[in-house]
Amino acid sequence: MLFRRNLRPYxxxxxxxxxxxxxxxxxxxxxxGRAALADPLPSWNEGPAxxxxxxxxxxxxxxxxxxxxxxxxxxxxxxNDGTLWAEQPMYFQGFFALxxxxxxxxxxxxxxxxxxxxxxLENDTKALVASGEKGAVEVVMASHAGMTTQEFERIVKDWLxxxxxxxxxxxxxxxxxxxxxxxxxxxxxxxxxxYIVSGGGIxxxxxxxxERYGIxxxxxxxxxxxxxxxxxxxxxxLVREPKLDFFDEGPGKxxxxxxxxxxxxxxxxxxxxxxxxxxxxTAAGEGPRFMFIVHHTDAxxxxxxxxxxxxxxxxxxxxxxxxxxxxVVDMKKDxxxxxxx
Amino acid sequence: MLFRRNLRPYxxxxxxxxxxxxxxxxxxxxxxGRAALADPLPSWNEGPAxxxxxxxxxxxxxxxxxxxxxxxxxxxxxxNDGTLWAEQPMYFQGFFALxxxxxxxxxxxxxxxxxxxxxxLENDTKALVASGEKGAVEVVMASHAGMTTQEFERIVKDWLxxxxxxxxxxxxxxxxxxxxxxxxxxxxxxxxxxYIVSGGGIxxxxxxxxERYGIxxxxxxxxxxxxxxxxxxxxxxLVREPKLDFFDEGPGKxxxxxxxxxxxxxxxxxxxxxxxxxxxxTAAGEGPRFMFIVHHTDAxxxxxxxxxxxxxxxxxxxxxxxxxxxxVVDMKKDxxxxxxx
Numbered sequence: 001m002l003f004r005r006n007l008r009p010y011x012x013x014x015x016x017x018x019x020x021x022x023x024x025x026x027x028x029x030x031x032x033g034r035a036a037l038a039d040p041l042p043s044w045n046e047g048p049a050x051x052x053x054x055x056x057x058x059x060x061x062x063x064x065x066x067x068x069x070x071x072x073x074x075x076x077x078x079x080n081d082g083t084l085w086a087e088q089p090m091y092f093q094g095f096f097a098l099x100x101x102x103x104x105x106x107x108x109x110x111x112x113x114x115x116x117x118x119x120x121l122e123n124d125t126k127a128l129v130a131s132g133e134k135g136a137v138e139v140v141m142a143s144h145a146g147m148t149t150q151e152f153e154r155i156v157k158d159w160l161x162x163x164x165x166x167x168x169x170x171x172x173x174x175x176x177x178x179x180x181x182x183x184x185x186x187x188x189x190x191x192x193x194x195y196i197v198s199g200g201g202i203x204x205x206x207x208x209x210x211e212r213y214g215i216x217x218x219x220x221x222x223x224x225x226x227x228x229x230x231x232x233x234x235x236x237x238l239v240r241e242p243k244l245d246f247f248d249e250g251p252g253k254x255x256x257x258x259x260x261x262x263x264x265x266x267x268x269x270x271x272x273x274x275x276x277x278x279x280x281x282t283a284a285g286e287g288p289r290f291m292f293i294v295h296h297t298d299a300x301x302x303x304x305x306x307x308x309x310x311x312x313x314x315x316x317x318x319x320x321x322x323x324x325x326x327x328v329v330d331m332k333k334d335x336x337x338x339x340x341x
Numbered sequence: 342m343l344f345r346r347n348l349r350p351y352x353x354x355x356x357x358x359x360x361x362x363x364x365x366x367x368x369x370x371x372x373x374g375r376a377a378l379a380d381p382l383p384s385w386n387e388g389p390a391x392x393x394x395x396x397x398x399x400x401x402x403x404x405x406x407x408x409x410x411x412x413x414x415x416x417x418x419x420x421n422d423g424t425l426w427a428e429q430p431m432y433f434q435g436f437f438a439l440x441x442x443x444x445x446x447x448x449x450x451x452x453x454x455x456x457x458x459x460x461x462l463e464n465d466t467k468a469l470v471a472s473g474e475k476g477a478v479e480v481v482m483a484s485h486a487g488m489t490t491q492e493f494e495r496i497v498k499d500w501l502x503x504x505x506x507x508x509x510x511x512x513x514x515x516x517x518x519x520x521x522x523x524x525x526x527x528x529x530x531x532x533x534x535x536y537i538v539s540g541g542g543i544x545x546x547x548x549x550x551x552e553r554y555g556i557x558x559x560x561x562x563x564x565x566x567x568x569x570x571x572x573x574x575x576x577x578x579l580v581r582e583p584k585l586d587f588f589d590e591g592p593g594k595x596x597x598x599x600x601x602x603x604x605x606x607x608x609x610x611x612x613x614x615x616x617x618x619x620x621x622x623t624a625a626g627e628g629p630r631f632m633f634i635v636h637h638t639d640a641x642x643x644x645x646x647x648x649x650x651x652x653x654x655x656x657x658x659x660x661x662x663x664x665x666x667x668x669v670v671d672m673k674k675d676x677x678x679x680x681x682x
Contacts, residue, residue, distance in 0.1 A: 072557060149599060193559075206603045216413060217603030218534075218559075227599060229592035229618055236621045238599055245600075251570035258490060258568060258579055259586075260601060262547045262558030277570055280577045 040186040043179040043337040049292075049329045053183065056290045060266065061190050067288040071191040075265040077257060077278060078184070080198035080205055080222075082271040082312040083294050084213060086165075086175040088303040090311055093200050095172070096159055100143035108142075117142070141242035145225055149203065149238040156207045170341065173208050177294075178340045180269075184213055192267070197257055198222040199249035199274050221256045223248045249274045254281035266290065276317040279326065291326035293317060298332040381527040384520040384678040390633075390670045394524065397631045401607065402531050408629040412532040416606040418598060418619060419525070421539035421546055421563075423612040423653040424635050425554060427506075427516040429644040431652055434541050436513070437500050441484035458483070482583035486566055490544065490579040497548045511682065514549050518635075519681045521610075525554055533608070538598055539563040540590035540615050562597045564589045590615045595622035607631065617658040620667065632667035634658060639673040 044050040059067035060074065081087040101111070101120045111117030116135035119127035128135065144152070165172050184194050196215055198205050202222030209215040224245040227238045248256040254277050257265065267290035268275070268282035279291045295314065297304050307315040321328050331338070385391040400408035401415065422428040442452070442461045452458030457476035460468035469476065488496070506513050525535050537556055539546050543563030550556040565586040568579045589597040595618050598606065608631035609616070609623035620632045636655065638645050648656040662669050672679070 202600070203603070218601065220603065224600060227596050229595045229622070231621070236595065236618070236625045238595060238622075254570045254577065254579060255568050259543070259565060260559065262544070262561065277577070280572070281570070281579075284577045 040189065041179065041182050043182055043335060045334055045336050047334055049327055049334045052290075052327050053186075053292075056267070056288065057186065057190050060288055069266055069287060073263065073266060074187075074190070074192040075195065075261060075263050076187050076192045076267040077195045077197045077221075077253075077265040077269070077282070078180070079253075079270040079272070079275045079278070080196050081200055082296065083269055083275070084176060084180050084184075084196070085172070086177075086302060087312045088305070089166070091200065092165075092172045092175075093204050095163060095165075096156065096204070097139050097143040099159060099163060100155070101139060104142070137244075141225070144201065144204075145240045145242035147240055149227060149240060152203055152240055153207055156204055160208060168339075173212050174341055175339060176212055177335070178337045179335045180294075181213065181340070183269075184215070187267070188214065194219065195257075195261065195265070196220045196222070197248065197253050197278060199247075199252075201225075202248070221248060221260045223252075251277045253278035257281065268292070269294070270317065271296065272312040272314050273317045274312075276320060279317065279320075283324065283326070291321070291324075293321050293326060293328050295328050295330055297330050298335075298338065301338045302331060304332075381530070382520065382523050384523055384676060386675055386677050388675055390668055390675045393631075393668050394527075394633075397608070397629065398527065398531050401629055410607055410628060414604065414607060415528075415531070415533040416536065416602060416604050417528050417533045417608040417610070418536045418538045418562075418594075418606040418623070419521070419609075420594075420611040420613070420616045420619070421537050421541055423637065424610055424616070425517060425521050425525075425537070426513070427518075427643060428653045429646070430507070432541065433506075433513045433516075434545050436504060436506075437497065437545070438480050438484040440500060440504060441496070442480060445483070478585075482566070485542065485545075486581045486583035488581055490568060490581060493544055493581055494548055497545055501549060509680075514553050515682055516680060517553055518676070519678045520676045521635075522554065522681070524610075525556070528608070529555065535560065536598075536602065536606075537561045537563070538589065538594050538619060540588075540593075542566075543589070562589060562601045564593075592618045594619035598622065609633070610635070611658065612637065613653040613655050614658045615653075617661060620658065620661075624665065624667070632662070632665075633670060634662050634667060635670050636672060638671050639676075639679065642679045643672060645673075 041050055041053065059065045060069040062068060078084055081091050085092070098120050101117060105111055105117070105121055108117070111121060116128050116131035116139055118124070119131065120139070147155070160171065160173055163172060164170060165175055168175065187194055194215055196205055196209055196213070196219065198221070200222055202220055202224050205222050206217040206220045209220050210217065226241045226243040226245045228241055230237055230239055246252065246256065250273070253275065257278065264285040265282045266285065266288060268278050269292045270279055271294040275293070279293070283289055283291050293314070295306065295318070296302060296312070305312065306318060307313065318328070320326070382391055382394065400406045401410040403409060419425055422432050426433070439461055442458060446452055446458070446462055449458070452462060457469055457472035457480055459465070460472065461480070485493070501512065501514055504513060505511060506516055509516060528535055535556055537546055537550055537554070537560065539562070541563055543561055543565050546563050547558040547561045550561050551558065567582045567584040567586045569582055571578055571580050587593065587597065591614070594616065598619065605626040606623045607626065607629060609619050610633045611620055612635040616634070620634070624630055624632050634655070636647065636659070637643060637653070646653065647659060648654065659669070661667070
């Protein structure tokens with residue numbers, strides 16, 4: 001097939017002279033063709049998940065297929081926490097927030113006596129959990145607002161360069177899923193535009209998305225706080241304010257997708273109930289569709305959790321996946337390798 | 342230069358046999374090279390504006406230049422109303438809103454006695470203007486909300502296909518600026534990513550941006566109202582609500598750029614005070630920058646207006662452009678042609 005396509009422009013040129021030229025010219029193309037035939041998903045075990053991915057990609061990229069989709073419509077959206085990297089024992093951005101509160105504490109002597117900050121400074125998990133959603137919002141705002149966007153980027157990058165995951169004792173960005181990196185690359189090679197649609201902070205994820213996932217900042221959608229344009233001493237800046245702008249989770253995900261992309265994805269990848277509406281929105285479009293859920297089933301190599309987990313709960317979306325025939329990836333069975341290390 | 346680059350891989354291959362092969366191979370490249378040498382901006386008169394554009398593009402794309410910018414950083418943002426298409430006697434989306442109110446009036450008998458609707462139905466411009474900003478918001482919400490995103494897209498497309506501009510008696514999408522279409526294409530040819538950053542509605546502009554400007558929906562940023570995800574009879578949909586989500590004008594433009602793109606543009610194109618902060622934000626970045634204002638100076642072929650105009654006022658931004666040496670394009674002098682027709 002590759003051969004035929006490369007030869008077509010030269011058809012009908014009879015002389016052996018031309019044929020030699022053609023061979024010299026298409027030599028590199030043949031080598032490239034061979035590379036393309038190598039397994040694009042080496043960290044995936046052979047099985048229905050891998051097969052379904054490859055069949056979907058082949059169908060939508062084959063111009064002779066009734067399922068063909070033009071490149072500009074090949075939008076694929078990926079949740080981040082639990083889909084592209086791990087999310088236990090809590091969302092990694094949560095670790096950032098707690099470390100940040102501790103780093104800021106010397107400037108806030110009043111935190112010693114005020115919840116939820118007191119709980120964080122005393123490592124009192126019980127009191128922290130007891131502070132509930134209100135406490136969580138206070139922690140997020142105190143740790144994420146009050147600086148320019150450039151300062152925030154620097155703070156997150158510095159933290160990612162030094163902080164370690166408690167179980168693996170490695171940088172958090174090491175805990176990306178190797179099979180998903182291969183899937184992202186495979187889709188892009190087939191002219192998909194890959195997007196992150198994260199419940200996490202858009203500016204947090206953007207600090208590492210290009211380097212780790214090959215996804216540029218303009219293809220990251222996420223939750224945000226309000227930023228405000230100010231000119232200070234003649235210098236324009238964007239200042240992060242302690243006020244929610246957009247919550248890109250659950251029903252917020254299709255809203256965010258529509259706002260940022262303005263097209264409906266043809267493939268969506270998630271792992272929890274927070275991704276259900278993104279999957280529903282994707283499924284409801286016309287033409288070929290691919291909906292996919294990572295099921296965390298491997299306590300040994302990663303974690304095993306679903307319906308009861310406070311982090312990344314997968315309950316309603318698992319029922320809907322089974323009812324509607326969405327692909328459920330069994331991490332333990334389907335993934336040969338979990339992490340790049 | 343083009344020749345040299347194409348020949349480089351073949352250097353050192355001595356035989357005349359090879360040289361013939363090379364000629365056969367690069368034939369098409371030579372033709373493409375010739376095309377590239379043709380004037381990319383034929384609707385621009387020779388002058389400082391055209392020269393500055395070409396010099397900027399050559400500098401940032403020349404790897405040997407100290408001003409070289411990697412392709413992924415070549416972000417260019419364009420205002421829409423008054424920069425890419427005309428905006429007189431009022432923003433074209435305003436014509437849409439008024440027509441929409443008239444179309445909906447039979448379902449709203451109460452509008453006959455209620456301002457600002459009464460004024461619209463009676464073509465009473467004075468009373469409409471008197472209803473002020475509050476009236477304008479009511480008109481926008483009544484005409485833009487209360488339907489799904491898909492329905493809205495259909496409504497706008499139908500309107501654009503039939504409505505005519507009062508002065509030119511042509512579809513509004515005919516009133517795009519030919520020199521700007523050429524500029525967009527020229528930048529994209531040089532691996533710029535071109536974005537619209539409009540004070541107008543994001544979903545309104547997206548209905549024609551790809552066809553008219555070659556700008557896909559995911560590269561359109563604009564003002565928005567809140568949309569809400571709903572599932573009705575098992576069918577997921579996004580419903581437009583009569584509530585402002587984001588106002589992408591003035592200080593909102595750098596905020597929108599940062600939110601949607603997450604990178605600072607290296608070139609920005611506007612025409613009014615509503616673009617000032619976008620231009621300031623662009624100018625404040627490091628490395629080569631290009632800031633550009635369209636000055637409407639041609640009452641005969643288009644319109645002439647600036648400091649006093651209620652629509653597209655150019656006052657503070659004109660002062661700042663003169664003070665800081667931003668390029669001010671004089672439509673009358675610099676543009677050979679205004680519209681494609």
